[in-house]
Amino acid sequence: MSLYNWLNERIALESMTKFAKKKQVPVFYGTVWYYLGGVSLFLFIIQVVTGILLILYYQPGATTAFESVKFIVSKVEFGWLMREVHSWSANLFILFIFLHMFTVYFAKAYRKPRELTWYSGIFLLALAMFFGFSGYLLPWNELAFFATKVGSDIAGAIPVVGDFLLRLLRAGDEVSGATLTRFYGIHVAILPAVFTVLLGIHLALVQSQGMSVPPEQEHLAEDKRKYMPFFPNFALRDLLFWLIILNVIALLAVFFPWELGTKADPLASAPAGIRPEWYFMFMFQTLKLIPAHVLFIEGELFGILMFAMGGIIWFLVPVLDKKANQNIRSKLWKWIGIMLVIYIIVMTVWGYMV
Amino acid sequence: MSKQNRKKFLDIILGAGATAWFASILYPISKYLIPPDIADANVTSIEVGPEIEFKRGSSKIVRFGRKPVIIIRRKNGDLKAFAATCTHLDCNVQFKNETEQIWCACHNGFYDLEGKNISGPPPRPLAKYIVRVARGIIVISSEDMA
Incomplete structure (x- = not known):
């Protein structure tokens, strides 16, 4: 008896292969966008694997964290590779989630019945950014220390719950070794657990509802629409894309290594040229430009309220864009999306120029 | 007590019980997450x-x-x-x-x-x-x- 048969009698493999064979992927100008979500998934898998490997040597704590990362990258065989791949993959992970989100947005894939997929996706993006924020502190270097001070102070400025959030994040009033331990716990236990569950839901929704196509494609007669089988045609293309990404990461890790920097010192001045990770840059740059006071509120709070409002509107787009449910492209939402992309790019570039 | 009232009564008891149960778990966790105040050395x-x-x-x-x-x-x-x-x-x-x-x-x-x-x-x-x-x-x- 073959292994397949043995398994099939116990766990109904046949129904799974049937499902995979039945699954069709629409072929049109936007088919390439479908790879972006898959690449994000692949990058998450890389993060889990390299993250677990890094845990084996990393020691959280104000007196050990920096030294242990230094040990990993300088003494442990291929330690540098693990850290570089983890850092690069983290950055690409966020980048691909952003690309995935914007292609989904412009293809109107959030419209009925896929609202839940959009909501879960936005939560996944928020979690991914929190992953980045919490992981950034772990090497306990100067840049990370001040980025964490600023980031947690922003949370502290939120009305009503700010104080609670600040102490919750920092594990005290100041960023200290206790904060580091807490961020470590968040980064390696809490976030992976929550992320995995949410990712499971996100993927289950994609599988059960199938691929979305933009409204114009949906208007086409069925005989004019083209498909390819998910397995093996699309799955193999997916795999090829993943392989390319893995090679790109290897190249980046070797030729553009992330520096460890200098160890965090709570009594040092914030160095010139301090900046957060690139995906926070547009917000960072905006905060820099907002004056000390806007109307009667502090600039900091004003900025936070604006970002919170923008985030909520973006999250609720499946509800707000009423035309999308009738398969009509609304000009307003198209332009909101385009303006947002331009805003993010301009602010990010500007942030790096000054 | 009519059957419907009894059902309503049980629903309320069950709901309140479940809420209390959740609260008894969430309260210690939320308290645990906030670190204790360490007395400032009152440096002048x-x-x-x-x-x-x-x-x-x-x-x-x-x-x-x-x-x-x-x-x-x-x-x-x-x-x-x-x-x-x-x-x-x-x-x-x-x-x-x-x-x-x-x-x-x-x-x-x-x-x-x-x-x-x-x-x-x-x-x-x-x-x-x-x-x-x-x-x-x-x-x-x-x-x-x-």
């Missing part, structure tokens, strides 16, 4: 070091209880001390000797040497500390103690 003044070792046109950040304080010696020899954390987003500031200003690198905020926020995003002045020299040793103390 600290010695920074001998005045002669502190060069003109330089600065340093020292720990005042749990807070960082920046102490500045101007070109003319005057000593100044302020809370070292920017009032904008909590970064540690630095002294710019050339312009005799205090600068925060994080979001480009400037203060003058009275601690007043003069440009950029900082919304408030830096808190001042009192500096005096006693028998050649620089001592800083918090203003409310003076």
Whole structure:
């Protein structure tokens, strides 16, 4: 008896292969966008694997964290590779989630019945950014220390719950070794657990509802629409894309290594040229430009309220864009999306120029 | 009691029980997550070091209880001390000797040497500390103690 048969009698493999064979992927100008979500998934898998490997040597704590990362990258065989791949993959992970989100947005894939997929996706993006924020502190270097001070102070400025959030994040009033331990716990236990569950839901929704196509494609007669089988045609293309990404990461890790920097010192001045990770840059740059006071509120709070409002509107787009449910492209939402992309790019570039 | 009333009654009891059960789990967790208050050592003044070792046109950040304080010696020899954390987003500031200003690198905020926020995003002045020299040793103390 073959292994397949043995398994099939116990766990109904046949129904799974049937499902995979039945699954069709629409072929049109936007088919390439479908790879972006898959690449994000692949990058998450890389993060889990390299993250677990890094845990084996990393020691959280104000007196050990920096030294242990230094040990990993300088003494442990291929330690540098693990850290570089983890850092690069983290950055690409966020980048691909952003690309995935914007292609989904412009293809109107959030419209009925896929609202839940959009909501879960936005939560996944928020979690991914929190992953980045919490992981950034772990090497306990100067840049990370001040980025964490600023980031947690922003949370502290939120009305009503700010104080609670600040102490919750920092594990005290100041960023200290206790904060580091807490961020470590968040980064390696809490976030992976929550992320995995949410990712499971996100993927289950994609599988059960199938691929979305933009409204114009949906208007086409069925005989004019083209498909390819998910397995093996699309799955193999997916795999090829993943392989390319893995090679790109290897190249980046070797030729553009992330520096460890200098160890965090709570009594040092914030160095010139301090900046957060690139995906926070547009917000960072905006905060820099907002004056000390806007109307009667502090600039900091004003900025936070604006970002919170923008985030909520973006999250609720499946509800707000009423035309999308009738398969009509609304000009307003198209332009909101385009303006947002331009805003993010301009602010990010500007942030790096000054 | 009619059957419907009984059902309603049981629903309420069950709902309240479940809520209480959740609360009894969530309450200790939420309390656990917030660290206990560590009593501040109630520092009112600290010695920074001998005045002669502190060069003109330089600065340093020292720990005042749990807070960082920046102490500045101007070109003319005057000593100044302020809370070292920017009032904008909590970064540690630095002294710019050339312009005799205090600068925060994080979001480009400037203060003058009275601690007043003069440009950029900082919304408030830096808190001042009192500096005096006693028998050649620089001592800083918090203003409310003076």
